[in-house]
Amino acid sequence: MSTAAPATGRAPARAVGVDIGGTKVLAALVDTAGAVLAEERVASPHDWDGIRDVVVDLVGSLRTAPEAAGGVAGVGVGAAGMVDLDGVIHYAPNVPGFRKVPVRAELEAALGCPVVVDNDANVAALAEARLGAARGLRHAIVITLGTGVGGGILVDGRVLRGGHGFAAEVGHFQIDPDGPLCACGEIGHWETLASGSALGELARRTVAAGRGRAILAAAGGDPGAVTGEHVSAAAHGGDPEALAVVDRYAYQVAIGLVGLANIFDPELIAIAGGLVNDGDLYLRPIRAHFLGHIEGAAYRPAPAIVPAALGERAGVIGAALAVIEAHARPENRPGVGG
Amino acid sequence: MSTAAPATGRAPARAVGVDIGGTKVLAALVDTAGAVLAEERVASPHDWDGIRDVVVDLVGSLRTAPEAAGGVAGVGVGAAGMVDLDGVIHYAPNVPGFRKVPVRAELEAALGCPVVVDNDANVAALAEARLGAARGLRHAIVITLGTGVGGGILVDGRVLRGGHGFAAEVGHFQIDPDGPLCACGEIGHWETLASGSALGELARRTVAAGRGRAILAAAGGDPGAVTGEHVSAAAHGGDPEALAVVDRYAYQVAIGLVGLANIFDPELIAIAGGLVNDGDLYLRPIRAHFLGHIEGAAYRPAPAIVPAALGERAGVIGAALAVIEAHARPENRPGVGG
Structure with missing residues (x-):
């Protein structure tokens, strides 16, 4: 046209x-x-x-x-x-x-x-591909962990659009048939387990089960007010229950990244969202779980997992x-x- | 170089x-x-x-x-x-x-x-992209359902290789944390539920649970000899229990195709493997489940799902x-x- x-x-x-x-x-x-x-x-x-x-x-x-x-x-x-x-x-x-x-x-x-x-x-x-964390690379995945999970994928130097423009809906593949209901109406999509909202939900369930006192304290004692930020605060203080929530959430993020890496073989994965402001608190366990599950880890270079650079x-x-x-x-x- | x-x-x-x-x-x-x-x-x-x-x-x-x-x-x-x-x-x-x-x-x-x-x-x-089922297209997914699940992906007219050549390991993303052990050592990868081998496994479990008499009969009465071909034979004969196995397997194939379609937005998905020799027996329920779960089905053109052409x-x-x-x-x- x-x-x-x-x-x-x-x-x-x-x-x-x-x-x-x-x-x-x-x-x-x-x-x-x-x-x-x-x-x-x-x-x-x-x-x-x-x-x-x-x-x-x-x-x-x-x-x-x-x-x-x-x-x-x-x-x-x-x-x-x-x-x-x-x-x-x-x-x-x-x-x-x-x-x-x-x-x-x-x-x-x-x-x-x-x-x-x-x-x-x-x-x-x-x-991020031109000026940020993936600068100069030709194959990269940029994931935003926020209310949902957003994704943009660089293939051979260009942003993947697909046949009609709708590609890279990376939050929307099922990773657990018994998982939570996704905003899109499906069950157990990666977004329901890896978004920033999912971290808050995981923390509220932990508190409701009687664990995570330091998380609850960080939220001022109101179980309904607990969010991911309170997990971060308690985990930075060294609370083991908060660190367990961080680790569980990091696993849920990593298992989806593993699938995407097996499919795209990127040179790098950049993660955006409030969580990366917490330094390596989340990125370190995400990297560890990722390396433990990527296909052929012993036979390939694994992509670096880094914070996005442009905020x-x-x-x-x-x-x-x-x-x-x-x-x-x-x-x-x-x-x-x- | x-x-x-x-x-x-x-x-x-x-x-x-x-x-x-x-x-x-x-x-x-x-x-x-x-x-x-x-x-x-x-x-x-x-x-x-x-x-x-x-x-x-x-x-x-x-x-x-x-x-x-x-x-x-x-x-x-x-x-x-x-x-x-x-x-x-x-x-x-x-x-x-x-x-x-x-x-x-x-x-x-x-x-x-x-x-x-x-x-x-x-x-x-x-x-398949140059001469077969996806001829003339620029965005397509070709899946082989055999011993495992093989995949090749056409992005913008070229086969997706990724940063190092290892892309398109599409059988290896987790779709069920309680699923079977994958040949790669991970749990619940799509391959464990969507391969031709997985159909045989589903049929053997069905027979072991006392259902699927027509399947067992097609296998000559030997529960250990049951394969996907016996499911097909019994289903072609109209046996409802065999058709239920076909439908369950088709769902397991479709749910992975949905994830791939949400990620790649292909114009077409071609399926290779012995199953497509059974005409629409498997393809019809795969299509139905696929359309029931693809993201934004009401707002987008969904890719056709067709048999691969080149055998x-x-x-x-x-x-x-x-x-x-x-x-x-x-x-x-x-x-x-x-």
């Missing part, structure tokens, strides 16, 4: 990246080195009309910032949900009633510049890089059918 | 493909359209020296066949095991003591022509295509570091 990208000569060295999340919309003016030159954020509206208006406002503001004087290559958007190769979002978990919205086309019409749209985890993986700005940086790369190489343009 | 491929002008339109299996070594002279012009097979020797001698003999015989009068582009080899990007086999399940053998280098030295080496499931997937010759054809493609485009050469 033809694209809406104007056939300009040299691409401006800047772009706007937008990260549409469940709680906030973050937008940033980003240069080709991934530096955030200006940034704006607002609370997420609850429907697509509201989100579109907010994105148009934020982009308008950033395009007139002094740092954008040379113009921008376009606007990259990362959004939670199923985004196809034409930038149509088929389903967005955070936006009720959001179905098959042509986000790229609507934003290009409203903004008058090239727009690319991709899944939020995919653009975050692109940022909460990975999304906006990656979204901006996506449109910059698309501008430079139209055949690689994510969010546009090829 | 440099390659041993001579810098010839036009590539001969033929190559030899070799499939090193646990029971036999199959070799064929194949043209660019995938036609098998001549074929030889011998029982598999039990060590690498024996296998190498057999391969050299078979290739020598095929290269002097009248159909090979114009010369061959090279020799492609598919082998069970972990094959790296330099054609070194790090581990081969069927060959005791086989560790880190530089198969490509040894065969190039012995044969004096370009050789590529890849995993047997990868070359079979290449054949037992997929390996030799794909191995030959691999060396032909490598000869045509050296940068794409599987089995050679890039």
Whole structure:
């Protein structure tokens, strides 16, 4: 298909990246080195009309910032949900009633510049691949352990999109037929055992069973208020019951990473999310369990498991890089059918 | 690295493909359209020296066949095991003591022509992608349900190799922490529930529990002799207990395919193995369970699930295509570091 990208000569060295999340919309003016030159954020509206208006406002503001004087290559958007190769979002978990919205086309019409749209985890993986923890690598997996489990996968230097754009739903393979109910309606998906939310759930069950007093104390004595942060606090204090929760959770994370590594043979796995702020508290046991279960550990180089490097700005940086790369190489343009 | 491929002008339109299996070594002279012009097979020797001698003999015989009068582009080899990007086999399940053998280098030295080496499931997937069930597609998964579960994955038109060549070990992700022990030593891998062997095991457990009389009868009344073929025979006869075994097995296959489809978003899934000779007996319930569990079924095109087209010759054809493609485009050469 033809694209809406104007056939300009040299691409401006800047772009706007937008990260549409469940709680906030973050937008940033980003240069080709991934530096955030200006940034704006607002609370997420609850429907697509509201989100579109907010994105148009934020982009308008950033395009007139002094740092954008040379113009921008376009606007990259990362959004939670199923985004196809034409930038149509088929389903967005955070936006009720959001179905098959042509986000790229609507934003290009409203903004008058090239727009690319991709899944939020995919653009975050692109940022980590180009400028972060997986810089310079061609095969890597970037996993975000948050409310759910997000994943972006680098295959041969490019973000895996699949036949229709819906690839890398890595939280959604079953690892326990007797496991918890997933937000997607299925049973025992990896997300139900490896997300940050799952850590909190594991901690609350531990406390309800009469173990984990230090965890409960960290939560101020309210069993219903226990979250993963209280596990971390108690574990940092050396509490053995908290450390047991950390180890169990790390195993649950590792067993899914093992499956992904057996399937993708990555050079590196980067983990994003609040947990990696706790230094090696979680990463050390994740690595140990991973090495204990990866296929052919004795016969292969195992991928390093490292913290992601770009934090909460990975999304906006990656979204901006996506449109910059698309501008430079139209055949690689994510969010546009090829 | 440099390659041993001579810098010839036009590539001969033929190559030899070799499939090193646990029971036999199959070799064929194949043209660019995938036609098998001549074929030889011998029982598999039990060590690498024996296998190498057999391969050299078979290739020598095929290269002097009248159909090979114009010369061959090279020799492609598919082998069970972990094959790296330099054609070194790090581990081969069927060959005791086989560790880190530089198969490509040894065969190039012995044969004096370009050789590529890849995993047997990868070359079979290449054949299905170029000439078989996934012909013309860019994103597909080819699964072989046999003694184990083999997989080859087409991403953006190329066979997924990963960072070191070990990708697509799709039988080896855990789908049940209480499942059977896998040949690899792990618990509850998909292979333990979805292989052809797993169907036989399910049938023997059913018979041992006093169900499945028609299955037992098909096996001549010997509970220890029951295999998947007896399930098929009884199910074709309409026996409800045999059909229940078929349905349970189909579910176990489907639940792993769902995970792979959520991760890869393929356009098509092709299934190889004896089961697909039974028409839709297994494929129909596999499809039904698959559609019942794939992520976002209401919002996406689901991949077709079809029988693989090339049968037992997929390996030799794909191995030959691999060396032909490598000869045509050296940068794409599987089995050679890039």
